[in-house]
Amino acid sequence: MTIRMGFVIITSRCIDCDACMVACRSENDVPLGHTRNWVKSSGVQGQFPKVSERFQPGNCMHCDNPPCVKVCPTGASQKRPDGIVIVENKKCIGCKYCLTACPYDARFSNPETGKADKCTLCLHRLEQGLEPACVQTCLGKSRQAGDLNDPDSIVSKLIAQYPTRILLKNVGTGPNIYYIDEAVPEIPEGK
Amino acid sequence: MELTWGLMIVIYLFAAGLSAGAMITSNLSYLYGGQDFQRVSRVGALITPFPISLGLGVLVLDLGSPFNFYQLFLTLELSSPMSYGSWLILIFSIFSIINFYLWLPKKFQIVGQTLQLEKGKKLLAKIMPFLSVGVASYTGLLLNAAVRPIWNAPLLPILFLVSAFSTGVAAVILIATLSPWERARHKELHVLTMADVGLIILECLLILFIIVMGRFSSDSESVAFGSLLYGHYAWIFWLLIVGFGLMLPLLLEFMELKNKIPVKWTWPVTISSSFLVIFGGFFVRYIITYAGQTSSWF
Numbered sequence: 001m002t003i004r005m006g007f008v009i010i011t012s013r014c015i016d017c018d019a020c021m022v023a024c025r026s027e028n029d030v031p032l033g034h035t036r037n038w039v040k041s042s043g044v045q046g047q048f049p050k051v052s053e054r055f056q057p058g059n060c061m062h063c064d065n066p067p068c069v070k071v072c073p074t075g076a077s078q079k080r081p082d083g084i085v086i087v088e089n090k091k092c093i094g095c096k097y098c099l100t101a102c103p104y105d106a107r108f109s110n111p112e113t114g115k116a117d118k119c120t121l122c123l124h125r126l127e128q129g130l131e132p133a134c135v136q137t138c139l140g141k142s143r144q145a146g147d148l149n150d151p152d153s154i155v156s157k158l159i160a161q162y163p164t165r166i167l168l169k170n171v172g173t174g175p176n177i178y179y180i181d182e183a184v185p186e187i188p189e190g191k
Numbered sequence: 192m193e194l195t196w197g198l199m200i201v202i203y204l205f206a207a208g209l210s211a212g213a214m215i216t217s218n219l220s221y222l223y224g225g226q227d228f229q230r231v232s233r234v235g236a237l238i239t240p241f242p243i244s245l246g247l248g249v250l251v252l253d254l255g256s257p258f259n260f261y262q263l264f265l266t267l268e269l270s271s272p273m274s275y276g277s278w279l280i281l282i283f284s285i286f287s288i289i290n291f292y293l294w295l296p297k298k299f300q301i302v303g304q305t306l307q308l309e310k311g312k313k314l315l316a317k318i319m320p321f322l323s324v325g326v327a328s329y330t331g332l333l334l335n336a337a338v339r340p341i342w343n344a345p346l347l348p349i350l351f352l353v354s355a356f357s358t359g360v361a362a363v364i365l366i367a368t369l370s371p372w373e374r375a376r377h378k379e380l381h382v383l384t385m386a387d388v389g390l391i392i393l394e395c396l397l398i399l400f401i402i403v404m405g406r407f408s409s410d411s412e413s414v415a416f417g418s419l420l421y422g423h424y425a426w427i428f429w430l431l432i433v434g435f436g437l438m439l440p441l442l443l444e445f446m447e448l449k450n451k452i453p454v455k456w457t458w459p460v461t462i463s464s465s466f467l468v469i470f471g472g473f474f475v476r477y478i479i480t481y482a483g484q485t486s487s488w489f
């Protein structure tokens with residue numbers, strides 16, 4: 001089966017330390033004031049004393065049906081055969097059309113390069129056999145990345161074991177970040 | 192989302208529509224009005240290249256990598272309105288410059304023989320309406336494709352088309368009235384004003400449909416349209432678009448047609464009504480471009 005790269009993010013394991021944002025910034029030279037990934041807070045939920053707050057990390061969802069790729073006028077935005085959505089800087093004119101088309105606001109205009117910028121799933125690290133920087137650094141092991149089509153991958157095992165949800169299903173983008181809200185006591189072994 | 196596309200894009204969308212509208216006004220006046228409509232046909236032809244050139248200029252300046260813009264013309268991506276739209280606008284602009292030359296007064300036409308030039312005029316007058324419709328509605332398709340609330344309204348390309356023609360007709364009326372040279376005749380202006388009244392009424396209906404459809408779609412869309420009706424953009428919507436951009440010029444043009452305006456007032460009234468139509472058309476682009484970006488799906 002073809003490779004389909006994506007993430008599983010376990011919100012119950014996120015403590016909002018923002019280490020993933022720092023790791024991504026230093027790994028990918030993301031300019032200050034912009035970010036390729038984020039941690040969003042649900043705000044305080046419930047009634048005192050039973051209050052909770054959920055943290056939801058995110059980044060580009062490497063969508064199955066990415067509107068950013070569809071609208072790109074130069075072919076700079078592409079979906080690779082392994083599912084990773086990238087921007088080929090040489091072709092990008094910085095029209096920002098893709099920024100407006102992404103319903104997750106996962107892209108920004110890089111002021112240093114003038115190009116659209118976003119999560120690359122740390123392609124350069126994957127090629128060296130390493131995990132993405134945000135995944136490797138994640139203290140709570142909330143972030144997991146891998147091949148969603150490979151049943152032996154950590155991400156597939158998690159998806160098989162726990163209920164998941166995706167964001168903005170109604171928009172039809174087919175995002176490839178699967179969120180697990182339940183407590184996950186142990187991360188399964190896998191690729 | 193923070194604003195990604197700002198005023199530059201609004202100017203571009205507006206200017207492209209204005210040029211397309213002025214072009215089609217000129218073409219149709221020439222094809223169906225003949226000699227009697229020489230003046231407005233000429234005014235239309237002579238103004239067309241300018242707004243669109245300005246629009247293209249600000250568009251390129253707004254790019255993150257302006258020197259890379261030629262990449263647009265190394266490919267044709269059929270799924271991207273910006274890609275086919277750029278080609279369309281390129282062709283439209285080149286033809287509009289040729290058309291400009293053909294409509295210049297004879298003494299400026301250094302190359303070509305009169306007979307040939309007249310043939311060229313006829314030919315372009317028949318081709319350009321199609322290109323104009325393409326350019327004007329493409330600006331709506333451009334926003335459609337980014338699938339945001341408001342931007343995804345299926346009638347948006349039609350609204351932009353009608354608004355483009357309305358502003359184009361108004362621009363021709365405005366310049367033809369202001370121009371000290373070859374000032375338009377009453378009959379020409381009368382017909383154009385009639386056309387504009389029809390277009391404004393159509394535009395009102397389209398806006399109404401779009402809003403009703405939006406309010407009855409998903410919650411995200413309903414909230415987004417709420418920002419126009421009673422939210423952040425309400426004053427622009429009700430005052431600048433509905434009031435100054437549609438109702439007031441409609442009323443003035445209606446009175447002009449019924450000859451209710453005293454003679455000494457006709458000149459200022461014609462100028463203000465056509466100016467208001469253009470003004471309103473600008474804010475139609477503005478509000479949709481902005482409100483579509485400040486709303487998102489949930």
Ligand code: SF4
Binds near residue numbers: 060062101102104173
């Ligand atoms: S999350 Fe946004 S940028 Fe990433 S693939 Fe989907 S639409 Fe494109």
Ligand code: SF4
Binds near residue numbers: 072087096115
């Ligand atoms: S900013 Fe670059 S990647 Fe995005 S749509 Fe424009 S050309 Fe394509």
Ligand code: SF4
Binds near residue numbers: 037059118135
């Ligand atoms: S995979 Fe890499 S580029 Fe993407 S958010 Fe994580 S660290 Fe950033």
